[in-house]
Amino acid sequence: MDFNALLRTCTCARALKRLHALLLVSGRSGDVFLYTKLVTIYSLLGDRRSSLLSFDQITGKNIFTWNSLISGHTRSGRHSEAVGCFHRLVTETSVRPDAFTFPAALKACEQPADARRLHAWILKLGFQWDLFVSASLVHAYSRSCLMADARKVFDDMPVRDLASWNAMISGFCQNGNAAEALSVFEEMVKRGVGVDPVTITSVLPVCPPLGNLPVGLSIHSHVVKRGLDGDVFVSNALVNMYSKSGCLGDARQIFDAMPERDLVSWNSMISTYEQGGDSNTAFEFYHRMKVSGIEPDALTLVSIASAASQIGDAQNGRSVHAFLLRRGLDSARILVGNAVVDMYAKLNDMASARRVFDGLHTRDVISWNTLITGYAQNGSAREAIDAFHALQEQEVITPSQGTLVAVLPAYAHVGSLQQGMRIHGLSIHIGLKSDVFVSTCLIDMYAKCGRLGDAVLLFREAPRRSSIPWNAIIAGHGIHGHGEQAAKLFREMEEEGVKPDKVTFISLLAACSHAGLVDQGQSFFQSMHSKYGIEPTRKHYACLVDLLSRAGDLDAAHDCIRSMPMKPDASVWGALLGACRIYGNVELGALAFERLSEIDPENVGYYVLLSNMYAKVRKWQGVDEVRSLVKNRGLKKTPGWTSMEVGTEVHVFFTGSFSHPRSEEIYKELRALLERMKALGYVPDHSFVLQDVEEDEKEHILQSHSERLAIAFGIINLPPGTPISIFKNLRVCGDCHSATKFISRLTEREIIVRDSNRFHHFKDGLCSCGDYW
DNA sequence: ATAGGGTTAG
Numbered sequence: 001m002d003f004n005a006l007l008r009t010c011t012c013a014r015a016l017k018r019l020h021a022l023l024l025v026s027g028r029s030g031d032v033f034l035y036t037k038l039v040t041i042y043s044l045l046g047d048r049r050s051s052l053l054s055f056d057q058i059t060g061k062n063i064f065t066w067n068s069l070i071s072g073h074t075r076s077g078r079h080s081e082a083v084g085c086f087h088r089l090v091t092e093t094s095v096r097p098d099a100f101t102f103p104a105a106l107k108a109c110e111q112p113a114d115a116r117r118l119h120a121w122i123l124k125l126g127f128q129w130d131l132f133v134s135a136s137l138v139h140a141y142s143r144s145c146l147m148a149d150a151r152k153v154f155d156d157m158p159v160r161d162l163a164s165w166n167a168m169i170s171g172f173c174q175n176g177n178a179a180e181a182l183s184v185f186e187e188m189v190k191r192g193v194g195v196d197p198v199t200i201t202s203v204l205p206v207c208p209p210l211g212n213l214p215v216g217l218s219i220h221s222h223v224v225k226r227g228l229d230g231d232v233f234v235s236n237a238l239v240n241m242y243s244k245s246g247c248l249g250d251a252r253q254i255f256d257a258m259p260e261r262d263l264v265s266w267n268s269m270i271s272t273y274e275q276g277g278d279s280n281t282a283f284e285f286y287h288r289m290k291v292s293g294i295e296p297d298a299l300t301l302v303s304i305a306s307a308a309s310q311i312g313d314a315q316n317g318r319s320v321h322a323f324l325l326r327r328g329l330d331s332a333r334i335l336v337g338n339a340v341v342d343m344y345a346k347l348n349d350m351a352s353a354r355r356v357f358d359g360l361h362t363r364d365v366i367s368w369n370t371l372i373t374g375y376a377q378n379g380s381a382r383e384a385i386d387a388f389h390a391l392q393e394q395e396v397i398t399p400s401q402g403t404l405v406a407v408l409p410a411y412a413h414v415g416s417l418q419q420g421m422r423i424h425g426l427s428i429h430i431g432l433k434s435d436v437f438v439s440t441c442l443i444d445m446y447a448k449c450g451r452l453g454d455a456v457l458l459f460r461e462a463p464r465r466s467s468i469p470w471n472a473i474i475a476g477h478g479i480h481g482h483g484e485q486a487a488k489l490f491r492e493m494e495e496e497g498v499k500p501d502k503v504t505f506i507s508l509l510a511a512c513s514h515a516g517l518v519d520q521g522q523s524f525f526q527s528m529h530s531k532y533g534i535e536p537t538r539k540h541y542a543c544l545v546d547l548l549s550r551a552g553d554l555d556a557a558h559d560c561i562r563s564m565p566m567k568p569d570a571s572v573w574g575a576l577l578g579a580c581r582i583y584g585n586v587e588l589g590a591l592a593f594e595r596l597s598e599i600d601p602e603n604v605g606y607y608v609l610l611s612n613m614y615a616k617v618r619k620w621q622g623v624d625e626v627r628s629l630v631k632n633r634g635l636k637k638t639p640g641w642t643s644m645e646v647g648t649e650v651h652v653f654f655t656g657s658f659s660h661p662r663s664e665e666i667y668k669e670l671r672a673l674l675e676r677m678k679a680l681g682y683v684p685d686h687s688f689v690l691q692d693v694e695e696d697e698k699e700h701i702l703q704s705h706s707e708r709l710a711i712a713f714g715i716i717n718l719p720p721g722t723p724i725s726i727f728k729n730l731r732v733c734g735d736c737h738s739a740t741k742f743i744s745r746l747t748e749r750e751i752i753v754r755d756s757n758r759f760h761h762f763k764d765g766l767c768s769c770g771d772y773w
Numbered sequence: 774a775t776a777g778g779g780t781t782a783g
Contacts, residue, residue, distance in 0.1 A: 004774090033774065034774090036774050036775080037775095039775095040774065063775080064775055065774090066774040066776070068775055069775095069776090070775090071775065071776065072775095098775090100776045101776085102774085102776085102777090103776045103777045106777075107776085132777055134780075135777055136777045136778090139775095139778060161777095161778095162779060164777090164778080165778085166778040168776090169776050170778065196778095196779095198778055198779045199778090199779085200780095201779040201780050202779055204780080232779050233779055235781095236781075237779080237780050237781095239780090239781090240780065240781065262780095262782055264781050265781090266779090266781095267782090268780080268781050270781095298782095299781060300781095303781090334783090335783065336783095338783055342783070367783095370783075374774090485780060569777095579774085654781050660781065711778090
């Protein structure tokens with residue numbers, strides 16, 4: 001029987017197994033020639049066990065046998081096994097490696113030490129003059145980031161083929177040394193070595209990170225000149241080069257001109273559109289891809305998941321998830337699981353995000369960062385912090401830049417200075433303190449935790465070439481009411497040649513608004529478009545409306561809303577309603593509320609504002625109506641709470657609660673304070689109580705507001721003269737605001753209250769906001 | 774009978 005011919009026809013595992021069984025009984029069991037072929041075919045079919053079994057059955061293994069085994073391991077990604085086999089071969093047998101052995105073993109090298117050890121064997125056995133062996137060595141070194149060694153081997157080669165040159169280029173690329181990669185390419189062209197599709201696909205990806213479009217264009221013309229543009233790999237690389245350089249049109253043109261397209265071509269276009277924020281076109285390409293008969297892979301679905309979350313398309317999102325589960329792609333790659341977690345988080349469905357996260361077989365640092373960011377961006381700072389703590393218990397995973405950027409805003413949000421400082425320490429420890437994003441989050445955290453001075457110090461040390469840290473420090477001055485400082489920083493930013501962006505103007509306008517700098521704010525708003533070419537968004541209009549209306553010019557604010565080129569959203573009407581409450585403008589307030597209840601009917605905050613507005617002008621009927629509206633619609637007032645950090649502990653106080661262990665003393669202190677405050681002229685303002693209760697009950701509610709409990713706790717807990725720093729989850733109550741002024745005078749303490757909007761520094765009976773809030 | 778270099782990524 002001609003087993004050799006039969007083996008050649010075996011393309012499926014079952015046929016091969018039958019033949020293998022036949023071999024066992026045919027008297028040719030263990031035949032070197034036939035069984036070596038078995039090793040190869042089993043390994044090609046992915047059957048590691050049978051491949052190893054055949055290998056063991058061979059009597060008199062020769063170098064062909066070993067080469068088959070080593071390359072089989074390598075091909076299947078079992079790199080350390082391949083390297084191990086090589087060592088067994090050279091140390092435990094008398095079989096001599098040949099020129100085929102080294103390329104296969106070198107391909108499996110993952111550690112720098114592996115490459116060096118193999119290099120030593122190559123020298124010992126005299127294979128350094130073999131072209132294939134040296135070229136593989138160049139590549140092994142460059143993959144291990146040992147570019148000096150790679151270069152040395154490369155320079156010593158008497159003859160170099162294209163593959164060696166290509167290996168040098170891709171080595172430099174993978175080590176992030178784009179400039180070197182390019183210079184190797186230029187040398188190739190200069191020396192007339194010639195280029196092939198592999199050269200092009202290796203060198204093109206370095207152009208976008210270098211910002212060097214001209215080189216990209218010249219490579220493109222090279223491609224056309226040499227007629228390489230028919231190669232799918234080359235076209236794909238061109239598409240990516242153009243799309244990453246921001247030339248979407250050119251990318252599209254290349255794609256459209258491609259005679260045939262593969263999975264990568266489609267994936268590239270889909271991810272390009274998705275990253276460019278054009279989710280609809282991404283979906284369109286996804287459908288065209290399926291129509292053209294190409295099956296999506298994990299990467300496709302990563303882009304599609306992200307596209308679905310961008311357009312808030314929960315239905316498509318869920319169907320992407322279902323598709324992934326059906327195809328069994330979720331366990332294949334962490335990448336996909338992370339993308340699905342991210343997708344649900346962006347669709348504001350943290351319960352599903354958590355379920356997918358919990359179900360992941362393995363989690364990497366990105367999985368955790370995605371979860372933490374999801375919680376933080378859905379306003380669940382506590383859960384974000386808990387998730388971060390859970391991550392820290394996983395000793396195998398080291399926090400990354402993304403982790404710090406995810407958790408710092410959560411600490412900033414709850415005003416946890418001590419914990420934030422711990423992260424500052426961690427950032428230094430893991431060498432990320434001069435990362436732009438990390439420093440910006442630290443600046444933001446210090447500012448929001450009341451340490452504007454420290455925020456400024458950090459800002460002065462941070463890299464300041466991009467607008468990002470500037471935006472944070474400007475916003476920081478804004479929430480502390482230092483509008484003039486914010487404007488000064490903006491001018492400094494301009495002088496340093498840093499281009500402001502959309503966020504810069506939001507920070508700046510908010511700062512002007514908090515400080516009552518109406519004229520400056522308006523002129524910044526004007527210059528935003530005329531001088532910087534930035535189109536104002538709804539958020540910018542919201543800031544402007546806030547600025548005008550807070551200053552008392554409610555009509556101008558209303559005109560501003562009417563002049564908006566887009567439909568005003570809740571933040572715009574909310575700003576107006578807030579001001580109507582301050583000035584008691586019932587008509588305009590009712591109008592704003594009407595719009596708000598169309599846009600965001602579930603948000604109780606607006607009902608509270610409306611009720612307070614009626615109370616302000618003593619329209620008790622209005623107050624009653626709002627109260628029953630809240631009741632009828634089944635809405636619950638967001639519970640108010642205030643937190644205070646003492647050392648590493650965080651104390652949380654809820655309005656009217658006795659849950660704190662020192663409640664008795666706290667209420668006693670508050671009663672004593674109230675008498676002394678009244679003697680100084682404090683009159684409780686019951687209009688801030690929304691509940692429908694008797695007058696004396698209203699007084700009791702006011703006196704047990706969470707901010708007061710926290711302040712009283714500070715008074716009895718902290719040594720006299722120490723400032724008291726607290727954080728309130730909602731806006732500070734108006735009556736508490738005036739009470740705090742009295743308390744600061746009576747106790748001769750600085751009291752710093754951060755609320756959901758800004759800072760209030762109380763001192764000697766006055767507040768830094770000048771009651772302008 | 775056995776071999777080296779390539780494109781997409783949160």
